[in-house]
Amino acid sequence: MSAALQATVRAYRAELVKLQRPGVALSMAAVTLLTVLPTVLAIVLADDTFTPPSPGQPGLSISIPQLETAQGLVLGFRGGTTFIGLLVFVLFTVSMTAEFSQGTVRSLFLKEPRRLSWLVGRLGIMLWTVAIALFLALVLSLVASTVLAAVRDIDTGEWWTATALGEVATAYLNALLAAAFFAIAGTALGIALRSTTAALVVGIAWTFPLEHIVQDSWGTATSVLPGLVFDAVGRGGVPDASYTPALLAGLGYAVAALVFASVSLRRRDVTA
Amino acid sequence: MTAATTIRTGQVTGPPAIDVRGLTKRYGRRTVVQNLDITVPAGVVAGFVGPNGAGKTTTLRMLLGLVRPTAGDGTVLGEPLRAPEDFLPRCGALIEGPALYPGLSGRRNLHSLAVLAGQDPAIADDVLDQVGLAGRADDAYRTYSLGMKQRLGIGAALLSDPDLLVLDEPTNGLDPAGIRQMRDLVRSLAEAPPGERHRARTVLVSSHLLAEIEQICDWLIVLEKGRLAYQGPTASFMASSGSRVELRPESPDALGMLADLVAGLGLPCERAGDRVLVEIRPATGTDPAGDARPAPEPALAAVNRAAHANGITLVEMTWRQASLEDRYRDLVEVTAGGAQ
Numbered sequence: 001m002s003a004a005l006q007a008t009v010r011a012y013r014a015e016l017v018k019l020q021r022p023g024v025a026l027s028m029a030a031v032t033l034l035t036v037l038p039t040v041l042a043i044v045l046a047d048d049t050f051t052p053p054s055p056g057q058p059g060l061s062i063s064i065p066q067l068e069t070a071q072g073l074v075l076g077f078r079g080g081t082t083f084i085g086l087l088v089f090v091l092f093t094v095s096m097t098a099e100f101s102q103g104t105v106r107s108l109f110l111k112e113p114r115r116l117s118w119l120v121g122r123l124g125i126m127l128w129t130v131a132i133a134l135f136l137a138l139v140l141s142l143v144a145s146t147v148l149a150a151v152r153d154i155d156t157g158e159w160w161t162a163t164a165l166g167e168v169a170t171a172y173l174n175a176l177l178a179a180a181f182f183a184i185a186g187t188a189l190g191i192a193l194r195s196t197t198a199a200l201v202v203g204i205a206w207t208f209p210l211e212h213i214v215q216d217s218w219g220t221a222t223s224v225l226p227g228l229v230f231d232a233v234g235r236g237g238v239p240d241a242s243y244t245p246a247l248l249a250g251l252g253y254a255v256a257a258l259v260f261a262s263v264s265l266r267r268r269d270v271t272a
Numbered sequence: 273m274t275a276a277t278t279i280r281t282g283q284v285t286g287p288p289a290i291d292v293r294g295l296t297k298r299y300g301r302r303t304v305v306q307n308l309d310i311t312v313p314a315g316v317v318a319g320f321v322g323p324n325g326a327g328k329t330t331t332l333r334m335l336l337g338l339v340r341p342t343a344g345d346g347t348v349l350g351e352p353l354r355a356p357e358d359f360l361p362r363c364g365a366l367i368e369g370p371a372l373y374p375g376l377s378g379r380r381n382l383h384s385l386a387v388l389a390g391q392d393p394a395i396a397d398d399v400l401d402q403v404g405l406a407g408r409a410d411d412a413y414r415t416y417s418l419g420m421k422q423r424l425g426i427g428a429a430l431l432s433d434p435d436l437l438v439l440d441e442p443t444n445g446l447d448p449a450g451i452r453q454m455r456d457l458v459r460s461l462a463e464a465p466p467g468e469r470h471r472a473r474t475v476l477v478s479s480h481l482l483a484e485i486e487q488i489c490d491w492l493i494v495l496e497k498g499r500l501a502y503q504g505p506t507a508s509f510m511a512s513s514g515s516r517v518e519l520r521p522e523s524p525d526a527l528g529m530l531a532d533l534v535a536g537l538g539l540p541c542e543r544a545g546d547r548v549l550v551e552i553r554p555a556t557g558t559d560p561a562g563d564a565r566p567a568p569e570p571a572l573a574a575v576n577r578a579a580h581a582n583g584i585t586l587v588e589m590t591w592r593q594a595s596l597e598d599r600y601r602d603l604v605e606v607t608a609g610g611a612q
Contacts, residue, residue, distance in 0.1 A: 003357070006390070010387060010388055010389075010390055011388060013387045014384045014385070014387040014388035015384075017380060017383050017384040017387055017393075018373060018376060018380075018384050020380075021375060021376065021380070023375055102371055102373070102374070103368070103369075103371030104371045104372065104373060105371075106338055106367055106368075106371055107370075107371045107372060107385065107428060108385075108388065109337070109338060110336060110338070110360060110363070110364075110365050110367070110429075111360075111385050111388045111389040111431075111432075112388050112389065113337050113356040113357045113360050114357055118388075267340070269333070269338065269339040269340055270333070270338040270339065271333075271338075271339070272371075
């Protein structure tokens with residue numbers, strides 16, 4: 001195994017040691033529960049008005065007939081991807097800027113000077129953690145959907161078919177992909193700005209209000225601007241940005257962010 | 273001094289632990305460190321002193337791969353300065369205070385760093401014991417006092433059983449008892465492990481507390497405005513300074529005559545209140561190892577004889593060896609004067 005790969009594995013294991021504490025478990029539980037919230041709201045607020053099911057249907061405007069389709073089981077979960085993206089973006093941005101503001105980055109680089117290996121190992125364990133949290137959120141979402149469907153007397157005959165389970169798997173993978181894109185973007189922004197306040201102001205202001213303002217006057221923005229593209233991937237495609245182009249654009253942004261983060265981390269002085 | 277130089281000031285002789293040439297760091301048009309040549313022999317406890325803003329921390333960061341030098345090159349532990357991955361596994365460092373995770377316990381902080389460095393995590397327990405934190409190992413780092421945090425920071429630096437230990441202001445914020453503990457700790461760290469006399473550890477410690485440096489360091493590097501003002505054995509540095517003798521005659525009326533007598537002996541002096549202050553300059557040709565400080569006895573005896581012969585009774589004769597702080601102040605004043 002090469003020295004760089006060994007360093008990556010060490011970084012992964014070292015981050016794992018840091019993650020094994022009650023605070024992280026509580027945070028993960030909170031994120032998981034918050035992620036289930038859109039499912040609960042979607043079913044509780046669903047009405048009888050029929051709207052043709054669409055992968056890009058906004059999460060909280062769901063009708064009961066839509067819920068009774070094979071996609072109904074994951075409509076709430078899928079509608080919450082924007083929220084998941086925001087949480088993941090903030091989590092990864094803050095965790096990276098905290099390394100600089102607390103000065104821990106210099107302790108880390110004194111032990112592991114291969115900075116890129118450290119970055120890859122760290123991203124690896126954090127994404128793995130997000131994957132677990134998302135899976136738990138999905139399971140909870142399915143349980144909540146089943147319970148609430150019974151309460152609201154929604155026909156769930158289509159929910160446990162092979163097609164429906166395929167929709168569940170697809171929804172999970174898309175949510176995970178979108179989360180990974182947001183995570184990489186947040187990490188890159190954290191490395192670039194090194195300040196929690198600056199990174200959050202710039203990141204949230206750009207990705208959420210600004211992009212949506214542009215989107216209102218320029219529909220193509222949905223398939224061009226990064227936050228909207230990531231969101232479209234999470235939803236499995238939206239009317240203004242079909243899935244495959246959105247996925248390719250998202251991958252492009254993620255690769256660009258990774259390259260930028262790697263160069264910045266490797267070349268810039270650690271003055272924290 | 274070249275890389276081949278060997279100086280026996282510590283417990284071992286051999287190639288230098290640090291040997292860099294022309295080290296320079298510029299931020300835009302501001303030069304923080306300029307053309308610095310540093311050699312730290314292996315096995316010494318080296319003090320790194322200089323006023324705030326002299327460039328000490330930037331220099332240490334460059335030596336440890338945290339900051340990229342604008343110019344200059346050299347070796348650390350025999351490995352190229354620009355390949356920190358080759359020498360950092362044998363280094364331990366505490367730079368600008370401890371920086372660990374507030375929510376993690378002391379033990380878990382060290383476990384995480386040990387795993388990152390490829391060490392057996394079990395070593396964390398030994399290190400916690402060594403720095404006197406075994407009893408608080410499972411408490412959150414945020415609950416530690418400043419002194420405990422400093423000790424845990426040093427513990428983190430010791431995880432890899434380093435050949436070179438770099439401590440940047442380890443006594444910052446400590447009370448006198450904490451400073452004494454830190455001094456004892458640094459001394460003990462500099463000693464070679466039993467049965468390993470051949471690999472005494474090199475310690476490079478920066479501090480504002482010159483009295484501490486004087487007590488624990490056998491090698492000295494003085495930085496002034498990003499430039500090297502002195503480097504070499506601490507004893508040589510001290511030997512280049514003189515000492516001061518205070519003479520108090522029984523009668524203040526004799527002060528003028530006493531001052532003339534002292535001046536007549538070729539010793540610089542001045543009157544101050546009811547005393548005459550005499551500067552005893554070092555004799556030329558000191559011990560090559562720099563271990564000898566100027567002995568004032570011959571000059572004192574001559575002064576005493578002359579005073580007695582002229583009917584002056586001395587009721588006080590106090591000799592004070594110049595401290596590192598005195599010598600450092602002189603050096604900085606000379607450097608500042610030369611720069612004007």
